[in-house]
Amino acid sequence: MGFRDRGDRDRDGDEEFGGFGGLRGAPKTGKKCRSCDFVDYKDLATLRRYLSAQGKIQSRKRTNACAKCQRLVQRAVKRARFIGLLGFAG
Numbered sequence: 001m002g003f004r005d006r007g008d009r010d011r012d013g014d015e016e017f018g019g020f021g022g023l024r025g026a027p028k029t030g031k032k033c034r035s036c037d038f039v040d041y042k043d044l045a046t047l048r049r050y051l052s053a054q055g056k057i058q059s060r061k062r063t064n065a066c067a068k069c070q071r072l073v074q075r076a077v078k079r080a081r082f083i084g085l086l087g088f089a090g
């Protein structure tokens with residue numbers, strides 16, 4: 001009792017500048033993704049790296065593919081499914 005609350009006037013600036021202030025998203029490295037050279041719909045060994053265990057195409061966050069390659073992989077997987085090389089995802 002009788003404790004005087006001194007308020008929180010010393011609380012400025014302890015949370016705002018922690019961590020990477022303002023830096024969001026992936027760092028801009030010149031790294032290419034694994035399939036930047038070529039994706040072939042007949043190359044099942046390559047295509048399977050982009051598929052989950054259920055045969056679904058994995059997201060770019062999982063595969064680290066760039067947008068261009070993700071599109072190529074997507075097309076290649078669909079093509080391979082159509083001609084029966086791969087199964088359709090449930």
Ligand SMILES: [Zn+2]
Pocket residue numbers: 032033034035036037065066067068069070
């Ligand atoms: Zn790529």
